[in-house]
Amino acid sequence: MRISIIGCGYLGAVHAACMARLGHDVVGIDVDAAKVAQLSDGQAPFYEPDLDDLLTELENTGRLRFTTDMAAARGSEVHFICVGTPQKRGENGADLRYVDAAVEALAAYVSPGDVVAGKSTVPVGTAARLAEVITAAEPHATLVWNPEFLREGHAVADTLGPDRFVYGVPDGSEEHPAVAVLDRVYETPLATGTPRLVLDYATAELVKAAANSFLATKISFINAMAEVCEATGADVSRLADALGLDDRIGRKFLNAGIGFGGGCLPKDIRAFMARAGELGADQALSFLREVDAINMRRRIRVVELTRELCGGTLMGQRIAVLGAAFKPESDDVRDSPALSAAAQLQLQGAIVTVTDPQALANAAKRFPELPLEPDLEATLHKADAVLLLTEWKQYRDMDPHTVKALVSAPRILDGRNVLDPAKWRAAGWTYKGLGRP
Structure with missing residues (x-):
């Protein structure tokens, strides 16, 4: 099929x-000429495992090209709208300017029978x-x-x-012609048994909003339990293991730590x-305010625990922060808990x-005042405390004896609860996790 993105x-x-990997003829359209040039050269403008290899694989197939010209969408059977919806400045609501602009610009090039997804x-x-x-531009498009x-x-x-496909069509009917069109787009994964739901708009x-809200709630729940564990001497990691054995709950997303970040969960909840408030249903989602508040408290807790590790003061203490991305296998630093905590530590004299x-x-674009060091050993050199705040594999796999030889004081805050406390303590470290005794 011919597809525009x-x-x-x-x-x-x-x-x-x-x-394009599924066999479709694809044109990607973006207003950013530099991004288009980079993608055209087979390089992603961000880090995502396997994407550069996929772009390289597709270079000689002729099935994938990129342009800044919206007219290139003409002739495609399906047009996917994939622009960002960031949080409005100074408000909780989503900024829909980019979605609106994309749809309005695309509308001039839509033909009868086309599907805009x-x-x-x-x-x-x-x-x-x-x-x-x-439909105002083309009554026979959907x-x-x-x-x-x-x-x-x-x-x-x-x-x-994917684990499921969701199609929102005007009448919510399986018989809507657009359903068959999307089934052709996703023919390969559908053939392997991927579930598909046809719903109303x-x-x-709501599926996406509800899913992200549920995941955020689950993360904040276990972080709230970490606060209780710290007050009682219980171990939140073992608590999570016990809860996760209940198949109604499950173990995924029950990892206590410094909280969630990124470009999705925080702004989406x-x-x-905000939207519930506009619809008069704000009380139904009032619990999400506490979900958000618990999440933000985790960053403050990192600062408090680091101060405790350093003997009651942060002034002049050399702190090695391992991790800037909001999660491993990503270069995304939007709303990163690690960078937020690092900036607060710096403001308090560390x-x-x-x-x-x-x-x-x-990270340099978001926090230009923070000292950044690509070399792990140089970061650890003569540190008074080490903070593991993004659980990259190379940090999880560090040898405590090797690291101890680099630092001034063997003190570590495991902000993701991914290290073995017994192993690090046996090597002579003062180890502190979140919600762990």
Whole structure:
């Protein structure tokens, strides 16, 4: 099939490459000429495992190209809207300017029978409004809402083999012609048994908002339990193991630590609360305020525990922060708990050095005042305390004896509870986890 992808950021670039990998003829369209040039050269403008290899694999197939010209969308059967929906400045709501602009610009090039598929995360009610823009330009084209469920660090695999497909169509009917069109797009993963749900617009939009809110709630729940464990001497990691054996609960997303960040969960739960308020249903989602508050408290807790580790003061203490990205296998530093904690430590007088295998360039843009060091050993050199704040494999696998020879004082805060406390203590370290005795 001929497919256009509007917006070639994280979501769009991955989706474009994966659609071409499935055999479709794909054009990616973005207003950023530098991004288009980089993608055209077979390089992703961000770090995502396997994506560069996929782009290289596709270079000589002729099935994938990138351009800044929206007219290139003409002739495609399906057009995917993949632009960002960031949080509004000074508000909780989602900024829909980019989605609106993309749909309005695309509408001039839509032909009869075309399907416009929205993948961006939007507040409920957006699809119905945008459908009017498309049908006003071309009455015989259809807007569907086809939300994405990607995990950063696993985006290629999640696109080629997702755990479900959701189609939001105007009447919510399996018989709608757009359903058959999307089934052709996703023919390969559907053939392997991937579940597919056909829903109305509003339900399809709510799936993404509700899923992210549930995951955020689960993370904040176990972090709230970590606060209780610290007050009682219990071990939150063992508590999570016991809870996870209940198949109604499950172990995933029950890892206590410094909280969630990134470009999705924080802004999506806030946008969900804002939209509920506009609809008069704000009381239904009032619990998400506490979910957000618990998450933000974790960053303050990192500062408090680091001060305790350093004998009651941060002034002049050399702190090695391991991790800048909000999660491993990503260079995304949006709303990164690690960088937020590092900046607070610096403001309170600590001499902070941050390292990360992929995210330092982005960290420098967000926190230009933070000292950044690509070399792990140089970061650890003569540190008074080590903070593991992003659980990259090379940090999880550190040898405590080797690291001890580099630092001034063997004190470590395991902000992700991924190290073996007994192993580090046996090597002579003062070890502190979150919610662990």
